[in-house]
Amino acid sequence: MAAPQRRRRASASPRPVAPSPERKKPDGAARQKAAGRYRRFVVVVVLPVLLMLGSVYLHTVSADLTGRVASLEEKVAQAQARGKRLEVRVAELSGADRIRHLATQKLGMQDPSGEDLKTYQADREDGTHDGGEKKGWEPR
Numbered sequence: 001m002a003a004p005q006r007r008r009r010a011s012a013s014p015r016p017v018a019p020s021p022e023r024k025k026p027d028g029a030a031r032q033k034a035a036g037r038y039r040r041f042v043v044v045v046v047l048p049v050l051l052m053l054g055s056v057y058l059h060t061v062s063a064d065l066t067g068r069v070a071s072l073e074e075k076v077a078q079a080q081a082r083g084k085r086l087e088v089r090v091a092e093l094s095g096a097d098r099i100r101h102l103a104t105q106k107l108g109m110q111d112p113s114g115e116d117l118k119t120y121q122a123d124r125e126d127g128t129h130d131g132g133e134k135k136g137w138e139p140r
Helices: 028-093 096-105
Strands: none
Touching: none
């Protein structure tokens, strides 16, 4: 049979433990060495990670903007097609035959005949009125 094991109790010392003489505050050379390690860590690890995350972000923004550009180009094409359709519709609605037909059928208008037209003043080419009909050519 095995003998029972004794447990040791940790004794709490009433006085604080003094730092060992080997662990003093680092002097100037040790600080410079630690600062150099920190700089190398930043250059080797942190900087590439930040560059990678920035690249991913820029690609995401670029893809979003590309989608928006395609959407806006599609809207422009639709608006241009609608404009062309409206231009054709305006041309159809403002045709002389259509207007003449609507005027005679719906409004009861008539085409003027020779009896209905009468000239009251004769105009010269320069826009002045001479008050009568011109029968022939007269020098000025």
